[in-house]
Amino acid sequence: MAPTTTSPTYPSTLVEALDRLPDGDARGFRFLTLDREEKYFPYSAMRTEAQRRAAFLGNLETAPMYGVAGGKLNKGDTVALLLPENHEFVLTFLGASVGGFVPVPIYPGATFKVTGHYIETLAHILVAARAKVVVCNQRNLEVVQLLKELPETKDVVILVAEKDFEADAPAFTRPSVGPDDLCFLQFTSGSTSKPKGVAIRHRNLVANTTAFLGPGGLNAGALHGKPDDLGVSWLPLFHDMGLIGFVLGTLIVDLPVLLFPTTTFARSPRLWLELITKHKGTITYAPNFAYQLLAKRVTEKDLSSLDLSSLRVAGCGAEPIRARTLIEFASKLAPAGFDAKALLPSYGMAESCLAITFHRGGTSMRVDKVDPAAMREGKAVPSDADDALELVGCGIPFPGHELAIVDESGQPVGERVVGQILARGPSVNDGYFENPEATAESFKDGWLYSGDLGYLADGDLFICGRAKDLIIVNGANHYPQDLEWVVGDIEGVRRGNVVAFSIMKDGLEVLVMAAEGNSGDAARLRTEIAQVVQQNFGLTASHVAICAVGALPKTSSGKAQRKKTKAMFESGELQEHA
Amino acid sequence: MNRGELVTIFQRMASEVAEKDFSHVTEDAAIADLGIDSLGMLELVASMERELSVSVPDEQLVGIQTVRQLLDLVERRVVSK
Numbered sequence: 001m002a003p004t005t006t007s008p009t010y011p012s013t014l015v016e017a018l019d020r021l022p023d024g025d026a027r028g029f030r031f032l033t034l035d036r037e038e039k040y041f042p043y044s045a046m047r048t049e050a051q052r053r054a055a056f057l058g059n060l061e062t063a064p065m066y067g068v069a070g071g072k073l074n075k076g077d078t079v080a081l082l083l084p085e086n087h088e089f090v091l092t093f094l095g096a097s098v099g100g101f102v103p104v105p106i107y108p109g110a111t112f113k114v115t116g117h118y119i120e121t122l123a124h125i126l127v128a129a130r131a132k133v134v135v136c137n138q139r140n141l142e143v144v145q146l147l148k149e150l151p152e153t154k155d156v157v158i159l160v161a162e163k164d165f166e167a168d169a170p171a172f173t174r175p176s177v178g179p180d181d182l183c184f185l186q187f188t189s190g191s192t193s194k195p196k197g198v199a200i201r202h203r204n205l206v207a208n209t210t211a212f213l214g215p216g217g218l219n220a221g222a223l224h225g226k227p228d229d230l231g232v233s234w235l236p237l238f239h240d241m242g243l244i245g246f247v248l249g250t251l252i253v254d255l256p257v258l259l260f261p262t263t264t265f266a267r268s269p270r271l272w273l274e275l276i277t278k279h280k281g282t283i284t285y286a287p288n289f290a291y292q293l294l295a296k297r298v299t300e301k302d303l304s305s306l307d308l309s310s311l312r313v314a315g316c317g318a319e320p321i322r323a324r325t326l327i328e329f330a331s332k333l334a335p336a337g338f339d340a341k342a343l344l345p346s347y348g349m350a351e352s353c354l355a356i357t358f359h360r361g362g363t364s365m366r367v368d369k370v371d372p373a374a375m376r377e378g379k380a381v382p383s384d385a386d387d388a389l390e391l392v393g394c395g396i397p398f399p400g401h402e403l404a405i406v407d408e409s410g411q412p413v414g415e416r417v418v419g420q421i422l423a424r425g426p427s428v429n430d431g432y433f434e435n436p437e438a439t440a441e442s443f444k445d446g447w448l449y450s451g452d453l454g455y456l457a458d459g460d461l462f463i464c465g466r467a468k469d470l471i472i473v474n475g476a477n478h479y480p481q482d483l484e485w486v487v488g489d490i491e492g493v494r495r496g497n498v499v500a501f502s503i504m505k506d507g508l509e510v511l512v513m514a515a516e517g518n519s520g521d522a523a524r525l526r527t528e529i530a531q532v533v534q535q536n537f538g539l540t541a542s543h544v545a546i547c548a549v550g551a552l553p554k555t556s557s558g559k560a561q562r563k564k565t566k567a568m569f570e571s572g573e574l575q576e577h578a
Numbered sequence: 579m580n581r582g583e584l585v586t587i588f589q590r591m592a593s594e595v596a597e598k599d600f601s602h603v604t605e606d607a608a609i610a611d612l613g614i615d616s617l618g619m620l621e622l623v624a625s626m627e628r629e630l631s632v633s634v635p636d637e638q639l640v641g642i643q644t645v646r647q648l649l650d651l652v653e654r655r656v657v658s659k
Contacts, residue, residue, distance in 0.1 A: 034636075139637060263636050266617045267624030293617075296597070474617060530610045531643055538616030 008223045010210055010252065013202035014097050015177045017252045018047055027222070029247075030279075031087040032260035034139070039087050043254075046094060053095025053165050055172035062132040063155035073133065075100035075175045076182060080131040081238075082122075082144055084108040086259045088161040089237050090247055092135050095165075097183070100175035104129045104185045104197070105238040108140055117486055117536045119146045121195070123153045125187045128195045129433065135159045179203035183248075185433050186350050188239055188477060197433035198350040207426035208353035209249040211398035217358055218313055220283060221253030231257035232281035234265035234272055239475075241318050244354040245285050255283070269293050270302060273336075277307045285315035287475030288322055289508070291329040298332060309337030315344040317355060318475045320463060322507040323367045323390040340364060347394035347461055351448050352427045357403070357461045359395035366393030368462055378418040380455045380462065393460040401425030404447065405456055413455075420467050421454045422447040469562050471502040472509055473539055480562055486536050487513065490528050492521045496559065499552060501566040503542075510542035514552060514565050514574065522546040522577035545569065545576045579630075579656065584649050591625045605646040623648075632656050 011017035021027070021043035028042035041049070057079060064070035073079070079096045081103050083089035089105070096103040106125055109118050126134070126147070134156055136144040141160055147153040159165075183205050185197035213220045220229045231250055235242030237259075246257050258279050265272055273294065276284060291314075298306070316326060330340035343365050348355035359365055368391045371383035380391075397403050405419040406412055413419040428448050431439030442449050451468040454461055471478040480500035488495030497516040502509045513533060517525045526544040533539050551574070553564040568574040585605060593600045595618050603612065614622060619642075623634050632655040642648050 263620055266620035269621065474615070527608060527611065531608055534608075534610030534615070535641070535643065540610055540613055540615040540618075 010206055010214075010223070012179045012206060013177050013181070014094075014183055014205060014248055014251065015202075018043075018050060018094060018098065021047065021251065021254055022222075027254065027256050029087075029090060029256065030258045031090075032258075032264065032275075033087065034085055034261050034264070036264070041087065041091075046091065049091045049165075050094035050098045051174075052169040053092055054097075054099030054101075054174065055169040056159075056165055057096060057101055057133065058099045058172040059170045060133060060157055060159075062157055065132050065155050066127055066130045066152075068130050068132065070132075073099075073101055076102060078102045078104050078129045078131040078133075078185065080104045080106055080126055080129060080134045082106050082108045082134055082136040082140060083161060083237075084140055084261070084263075085137045085161070086237060086261060088135075088137055090259075092161055092165075093184070093237075093247070097177070098174060099172070100177055100181070102182045102184060104131055104187065105243060106187060107236070107238050108136070109143055117482075119143070119150070123147060123150045124193060125195045125197075126153050126156065128435070129185055129187065129197055131156070133157045133159065135161055135164075138162050177202065179206065182433075184243075186238075186240060186243075188350055193481075194438075196435055196438045198429060199431060199433040200353055200429055204353050204427055204429050205244065205248055206252060207400075208244065208355070208398075209252045211401065211427060212245075212355050212358060213249050213253045213255065216399040218283065218361065220313075221250065221255030223253040229255050229282045230279055231255055231283045232272070232276050232279065233257060233284060234260050234262050235285065236262045239318070240348075240350050240354045241285060241287075245315075249354070265290075269297050273298070273302075273306050273308065273333075276311055277305070277336075280310040282310055283313040283315075284311065285313075285317070287318040288316060288320065288325050289474045291316065292322070292325045292508075295325065295328040295332045303333075303335050306333070306336035308333055309339070311338065311342050313344050313361075314338075314342045315346055317346040317348060317394075319472045320465075320504075320509060321345050321392040321394070323365075323392045324507055326365060326392065345392045345394050347421075347452075347454075347463060349423070349448075349450050349452070351429050351442065351450075352401075352423055352425070353429070354427075355398075356401055356423050356425070356427060357395040357397050359393060366460055367391070368393060368457060368460075375418070375464070380416040380418065380457060380464075391462045391464070393457075394454075394463060395461065396459050397423075397461075398425065398427070401427060403456070403461060405454065410444075416455050416457050418453055418455045418464050421450045421452045421461070421463075423450060424448060469501065471500065471511055473502070473511060476538075478511075478537055478539065483511075483513070483533060483537060483539075484560075487515065487529050487532055490525065490532060492517050492525055493529070497549070497552060499560045499562050499565045501562050501569075503566065503570060505542060511539050512543045512545065512566075512569060513541045514545040514547060514569065516549045516552055517546045517577070518549070519546075519577040545574060547574060547576055551575055581649070581653070584653060585645075587626065587629055588645060588649060591622055591629065594625065595622045603645065605644070605649060607645045608643055609645060609648065610643070623652075626652055630656055 233246040346355045369388035371381040374381035404422040454463045483500040484498045
């Protein structure tokens with residue numbers, strides 16, 4: 001097939017995209033299951049199964065909850081997806097979409113966070129999403145059923161995907177779904193007690209997909225005359241990078257994918273590159289930590305069996321990008337045919353669907369070396385000195401999208417001056433689900449306030465940090481207040497006298513916990529705090545500081561100050577017990 | 579396989595995953611204290627699975643905090659193989 005010269009017509013919704021995908025067995029989604037089985041679904045089979053699941057969801061009887069009436073689900077009602085098995089996730093998501101319902105993907109918690117804290121988080125999300133129905137897998141049913149024991153979620157309907165979609169589908173008439181209808185809610189931002197659902201409409205999704213997979217971006221998929229593209233991903237599907245990047249966006253442009261579970265990647269990181277080799281993958285994406293892990297794990301022996309020459313895009317995003325990491329990865333994998341020009345740093349946020357800037361494709365990545373002292377003053381002054389900071393260019397905004405950098409009073413700043421990043425354009429959503437307070441905080445005068453700090457230089461965006469106290473480790477966002485709350489339960493620690501923050505160590509973001517305690521308890525507290533953080537969040541604290549009672553800086557109202565504690569820690573002023 | 583051999587295998591595998599010398603780590607150690615996070619834990623378990631030809635489902639790792647708990651779990655899987 002010759003590349004098309006006329007611009008393709010895009011579907012206006014995800015549902016229309018699914019209806020338009022070609023029949024036949026040649027194109028579709030391939031999955032590796034958690035039991036390492038391979039399952040292939042041609043688009044036509046995905047379409048049939050989505051219709052069936054829509055019918056099951058549309059015929060459920062629900063109880064009244066959260067002030068929402070009971071009975072059958074209406075168009076626009078939410079359905080929570082807690083599905084560790086990727087093919088079940090994708091088929092159920094599409095089923096909900098076809099039925100006119102709004103899927104709410106949630107971290108399925110099959111592994112680590114399965115504690116009281118996890119169930120609480122889950123219940124808070126269900127309430128915020130007004131979700132009366134939860135779909136899970138057999139393997140996490142036991143945990144999901146704990147929702148029945150909580151007063152606010154006791155009436156929730158729990159479906160098990162392997163079992164409850166088995167029978168012949170009941171009768172169901174599909175509603176019409178339009179571009180202004182909600183497509184899904186994403187709950188990866190907001191603290192545990194006040195989760196925020198990023199509400200994405202079909203038109204936002206289509207606009208973003210057109211930008212990042214279309215001619216202004218990767219120019220990928222059969223809709224763009226590239227029928228041989230194949231996406232390969234292990235990214236979790238409850239987060240935008242995996243969900244939009246490799247499921248929803250790819251369906252819109254007809255880009256077949258191979259998906260395998262995040263936990264399988266964690267168990268065997270090399271499998272990522274082995275699958276790209278085996279299936280001749282052309283597009284992949286991952287946070288910084290994954291490239292770093294692979295640069296370490298790949299051995300000389302592995303190189304001879306890997307062939308990454310098919311890979312034309314190796315995207316990087318979702319957490320701070322470290323120049324060294326990508327350079328090391330590229331040079332380590334060069335003997336396996338990896339082209340450094342495939343590296344594609346990018347920047348985005350859930351509120352803009354996925355990305356909003358992309359590094360200019362087909363060119364080497366841009367590294368800006370700046371003076372560290374000037375950077376502490378908020379200025380990116382070029383430097384060639386040995387101590388220069390290396391920042392990675394995240395590229396330019398998508399066509400039809402705009403960025404602005406503003407100071408604390410909201411005034412635009414100049415080139416190479418650090419400020420908060422603002423974004424606007426058709427990918428940017430119009431607020432959080434039923435949460436006017438959070439919406440008013442982040443959306444002002446038509447701009448989305450990202451909470452991230454950065455600067456512009458020659459049109460390229462560089463990311464410096466965050467205006468908020470968010471902690472991002474291994475691509476996952478953690479709110480300091482959540483960590484502090486859980487640690488506050490430990491005997492000998494007083495709630496309010498605990499601070500969680502992150503620092504950069506060897507170019508990576510790592511967690512530090514600081515708490516006040518008696519010197520005799522210091523050793524025990526260090527161990528217990530590390531354990532509690534590990535069990536509840538799967539996070540390893542790089543350092544636990546136990547300080548004398550009264551040593552942590554507080555506000556006049558007695559609240560511990562994170563920024564000040566962090567500054568004291570970094571300058572060595574924080575006095576710790578031995 | 580006796581317990582001592584299992585501990586030795588753990589020490590070797592954990593050293594590889596965390597890139598530190600864990601040849602003297604005892605069973606009392608908390609895994610979090612070794613600098614092994616949830617991703618590292620999965621990789622560690624996978625390498626022990628390969629070495630011992632057993633499988634340990636992700637779900638069974640819930641609540642595992644110490645080296646002893648992990649080795650108890652792996653040992654049960656070896657015996658029931």
